[in-house]
Amino acid sequence: MKTRKIGKLEVSAVGYGCMGLSHGYGNTTEKSDALRIIHQAYDLGCTFFDTAEVYGKGHNEEVVGEGLQGFRDNIVLASKFNIPKNDSYTPNSLLKEIRSHLEASLKRLRTDRIELYYQHRVIKGIPVEDVAWCMGELIKEGKILGWGQSQSTEQEIRRAHAVTPLSAVQSEYSLMERMFETDVIPACQELGIGFVPFSPLASGFLSGKGQTGNSYSGDDVRRVITRFDEENVAANQPLLDLLNNIAQQKQVTPAQISLAWMLKKKDFIVPIPGGRTLERMQENFGAADIDFSDEEFIAFEFALSGIQIHGNRTDEDVAKLKSLEVANT
Numbered sequence: 302m303k304t305r306k307i308g309k310l311e312v313s314a315v316g317y318g319c320m321g322l323s324h325g326y327g328n329t330t331e332k333s334d335a336l337r338i339i340h341q342a343y344d345l346g347c348t349f350f351d352t353a354e355v356y357g358k359g360h361n362e363e364v365v366g367e368g369l370q371g372f373r374d375n376i377v378l379a380s381k382f383n384i385p386k387n388d389s390y391t392p393n394s395l396l397k398e399i400r401s402h403l404e405a406s407l408k409r410l411r412t413d414r415i416e417l418y419y420q421h422r423v424i425k426g427i428p429v430e431d432v433a434w435c436m437g438e439l440i441k442e443g444k445i446l447g448w449g450q451s452q453s454t455e456q457e458i459r460r461a462h463a464v465t466p467l468s469a470v471q472s473e474y475s476l477m478e479r480m481f482e483t484d485v486i487p488a489c490q491e492l493g494i495g496f497v498p499f500s501p502l503a504s505g506f507l508s509g510k511g512q513t514g515n516s517y518s519g520d521d522v523r524r525v526i527t528r529f530d531e532e533n534v535a536a537n538q539p540l541l542d543l544l545n546n547i548a549q550q551k552q553v554t555p556a557q558i559s560l561a562w563m564l565k566k567k568d569f570i571v572p573i574p575g576g577r578t579l580e581r582m583q584e585n586f587g588a589a590d591i592d593f594s595d596e597e598f599i600a601f602e603f604a605l606s607g608i609q610i611h612g613n614r615t616d617e618d619v620a621k622l623k624s625l626e627v628a629n630t
């Protein structure tokens with residue numbers, strides 16, 4: 302697969318989001334299948350794997366750590382930490398807290414370093430400068446090679462970057478969620494920071510193979526994020542029609558057009574779609590080979606500008622899943 306640079310890290314143009322193997326899409330993948338899928342992703346040319354301590358409460362890091370054995374040194378591994386809100390952190394106690402999360406992740410991941418370590422969410426009351434200082438200390442120790450933020454604002458990125466330069470910002474970005482285009486993506490461009498879109502297929506919606514939210518079960522986010530509400534699925538049909546038309550013209554698929562669009566947009570954008578079958582991974586990674594001419598791209602953007610998007614995915618909605626799951630048990 303073609304490669305791209307995010308900060309100083311070289312990665313495949315499309316990475317693999319491992320979350321769905323443990324969390325967020327209804328069922329946990331059998332371990333033997335998950336290990337096979339990780340190997341297949343690597344065999345297809347993927348050299349960028351994304352996980353987090355919170356996915357399946359450590360399960361995802363464990364399975365990813367095991368799956369990567371054998372080619373660990375050939376790939377860029379990204380993980381994320383969440384620290385509890387606490388108004389009395391000093392820089393040193395914050396470092397101690399983050400270090401304890403990192404050590405636990407390294408153990409689960411069966412490795413001695415993480416190439417890209419993200420703060421999963423910026424927390425109000427914990428200065429981004431203090432977190433950035435901690436990350437600088439961990440970089441000096443060689444335990445992480447670079448760091449990033451997720452869903453952060455332009456100002457949070459600038460303030461953190463001034464203390465310890467960020468390698469990447471990972472935030473939601475797709476044809477259905479473009480809120481970071483106005484400020485965050487231009488700031489990343491200016492500062493030389495990679496931008497890693499999560500949910501680049503809008504949780505599968507953009508593949509055109511999705512269903513309405515009420516057809517999903519378990520810990521599937523599509524039960525609670527509003528773009529999968531019945532009326533929004535119907536209202537978003539014009540976007541799928543446009544994608545289908547262009548996909549047919551170019552003899553590719555709507556998912557591939559969705560990923561090729563963001564790859565064309567900026568050369569420091571590296572999406573990390575999920576997908577748990579060989580066919581889906583072939584489809585998603587294949588987007589790296591699709592050429593969007595400048596004329597096609599401009600015409601596509603123009604057509605998009607006439608389409609309204611209905612529903613989205615917010616942290617508040619995702620949090621509702623917990624009460625639904627409890628109600629089901």
Ligand SMILES: NC(=O)c1ccc[n+]([C@@H]2O[C@H](COP(=O)([O-])OP(=O)(O)OC[C@H]3O[C@@H](n4cnc5c(N)ncnc54)[C@H](OP(=O)(O)O)[C@@H]3O)[C@@H](O)[C@H]2O)c1
Nearest residue numbers: 318319320351499500501502503504505508574575576577
């Ligand atoms: N930083 C954050 O806060 C944050 C939040 C969410 C996710 N993430 C990261 O971003 C990664 C990607 O997010 P995501 O999993 O929501 O991305 P996504 O690829 O937009 O959505 C995954 C969903 O789409 C389906 N899918 C993927 N490719 C498909 C294809 N070609 N055809 C049909 N369906 C397809 C998957 O199905 P199956 O899995 O059933 O095959 C799954 O249901 C995660 O794995 C995680 O590492 C980060």
